[in-house]
Amino acid sequence: MLNGDERSALTALRSVVDREGISNLLSVYGVDTARWRQLAFDVLVLPEPLAGFLAFFTQGGALEPSQAHAVFGDATHVLQALGIFLETHNGITLGRLRLVWHLGCLVLCDRPGPKVTRYHGEDSFALARQILSISSPGRMLDLCCGVGSQGLLAARLGHIVHSVDIQEDVRKLYEVNAALNGLEDKMSFRCADLFDGVESIHFDLIAANPPLVPMPQGLSIGIISDGGADGLDVTARIAETAPQFMTANGHLILQGVSFGGPDGPQLAKVISPLISTAHEVQVFAIYREALADRGPFVEGLVHSFMGTSAVPDEVRTRYIDTAASVECEYIYSWQLVARRSTEPRCTIVPLYVRNKELWVA
Structure with missing residues (x-):
């Protein structure tokens, strides 16, 4: 079972996803393969920081550690300990994971x-x-x-x-x-x-x-x-x-x-x-x-x-x-x-x- 800190970190993650408009975008793409191919193109043309967040949550994109800490705050360390966030040489990523609606x-x-x-x-x-x-x-x-x-x-x-x-x-x-x-x-x-x-x-x-x-x-x-x-x-x-x-x-x-x-x-x-x-x-x-x-x-x-x-x-x-x-x-x-x-x-x-x-x- 998750502890209180872990549940709070996931609440913070959900808040970021909703606040940055990622939830609304994901509801449009669904899980259809053709739509996800379109998503890969859209990441290239969307304005920042939306494009960076969309790549982070869906395609293995990386956030600079300083950016991740600025956005997710103390939840960053908890999400790393949970194995949701991974720190790589490129920055903070979701590893093999993606987020879908x-x-x-x-x-x-x-x-x-x-x-x-x-x-x-x-x-x-x-x-x-x-x-x-x-x-x-x-x-x-x-x-x-x-x-x-x-x-x-x-x-x-x-x-x-x-x-x-x-x-x-x-x-x-x-x-x-x-x-x-x-x-x-x-x-x-x-x-x-x-x-x-x-x-x-x-x-x-x-x-x-x-x-x-x-x-x-x-x-x-x-x-x-x-x-x-x-x-x-x-x-x-x-x-x-x-x-x-x-x-x-x-x-x-x-x-x-x-x-x-x-x-x-x-x-x-x-x-x-x-x-x-x-x-x-x-x-x-x-x-x-x-x-x-x-x-x-x-x-x-x-x-x-x-x-x-x-x-x-x-x-x-x-x-x-x-x-x-x-x-x-x-x-x-x-x-x-x-x-x-x-x-x-x-x-x-x-x-x-x-x-x-x-x-x-």
């Missing part, structure tokens, strides 16, 4: 790159939009919580949040983000494997952005991405167990990436346990791409293996072959919403018919 919350997370462990991306933003649709606050379970993005939003909406992640090394940044947003009294973190971290509590909302990238045998880009050969290993475990922990009016929100045929993603191992426990399931198939087309999503996957021993053509072939082994030729991004019903059924909503973005429908 998450539907009204500010989140410190890793900048994009290989082997990221403290993640926030476009899929985080997509899951948040579904959480916004749950109008009545209650008790929320945030599985695979990472740095706490979804829990922050839920707490801001009035939920009491229990968060679980298997990575102990995200705990500090989770607590930092809770304090940065003044929500630490509504949020708690436990390091565990999914429901092993939950006592006999029932939740009004269970949400998860689990490891979801299909990972053919012999390939790996780290625990936060590895969803098993079909992308559904962790997601299916959640779907099997979640009904035991949901209130009568509770909702389960999941999202993932998986192989499928022309009519939708192949999700039987996720949907079946929910139907068998009397749930109505809606699957929003957001994006579809033929693996053989070497489209932007597949090429993005290939690019993610840069820095490993995997050869690009080998990665493409393994994805195509793995999908073909289960009679699939497409890869989908999707979201699932389930709730109890007297008429359990599954409906697939083919948003990909009109949508060309991986996570933005």
